[in-house]
Amino acid sequence: MSSEHWDDVARIYAQGIAGGLATFEADMPTWEAFSRSKNAGLNLVALSAQNEILGWTAAAATSTRPAYRGVIEHSVYVYPKHSGHGIGSALLRELINRARKLGYWTIQSSIIAANDASRALHRKAGFREVGRRERIAQGTRGEVAGQWLDTCLYELRL
Numbered sequence: 001m002s003s004e005h006w007d008d009v010a011r012i013y014a015q016g017i018a019g020g021l022a023t024f025e026a027d028m029p030t031w032e033a034f035s036r037s038k039n040a041g042l043n044l045v046a047l048s049a050q051n052e053i054l055g056w057t058a059a060a061a062t063s064t065r066p067a068y069r070g071v072i073e074h075s076v077y078v079y080p081k082h083s084g085h086g087i088g089s090a091l092l093r094e095l096i097n098r099a100r101k102l103g104y105w106t107i108q109s110s111i112i113a114a115n116d117a118s119r120a121l122h123r124k125a126g127f128r129e130v131g132r133r134e135r136i137a138q139g140t141r142g143e144v145a146g147q148w149l150d151t152c153l154y155e156l157r158l
Contacts (some may be wrong), residue, residue: 001043001057007029008053009045011142012079020142021115022077032060039072041102044094046078046087054082057091059099062108076121083117092125100158107158113150127154 001009010031016022016106035043055078062071075093078087100106111118113132123129135148 001030001045005045009056012077016077018141020144021112021138024137026140046067055087057095070103073108105158108155110151113152122154127156129157
């Protein structure tokens with residue numbers, strides 16, 4: 001993923017924000033803010049044969065503490081019209097491969113409990129649910145705006 005991809009990445013991200021179940025993010029970050037907070041070696045886009053961005057994944061350190069240097073938290077988004085075609089699975093597989101090569105030992109994600117598709121995708125990729133946080137935050141957009149939501153913590157040990 002590079003700055004040239006940002007318009008399409010942001011378009012996909014904006015749909016996730018608007019729906020309310022993909023993220024607690026309320027506003028679209030700038031490319032600079034987004035890229036500064038992520039590990040560039042783990043930020044990936046899935047491209048069609050026509051170079052259309054179908055989805056993306058990004059990851060960041062979970063902590064600056066040295067003890068957690070091998071733990072990352074990730075996000076994965078697929079353009080809605082391309083969901084159900086294995087793009088999310090392919091992105092996760094590549095993220096896992098790259099993280100392993102870079103020496104990470106755990107990949108985690110906090111998923112809004114009502115996001116059944118994301119939870120199923122992560123289970124399919126080998127992640128396991130290790131916890132649930134009840135009423136952890138209020139939805140910011142979509143049908144869940146203002147509602148208290150639970151999140152489920154998923155992790156994959158590499």
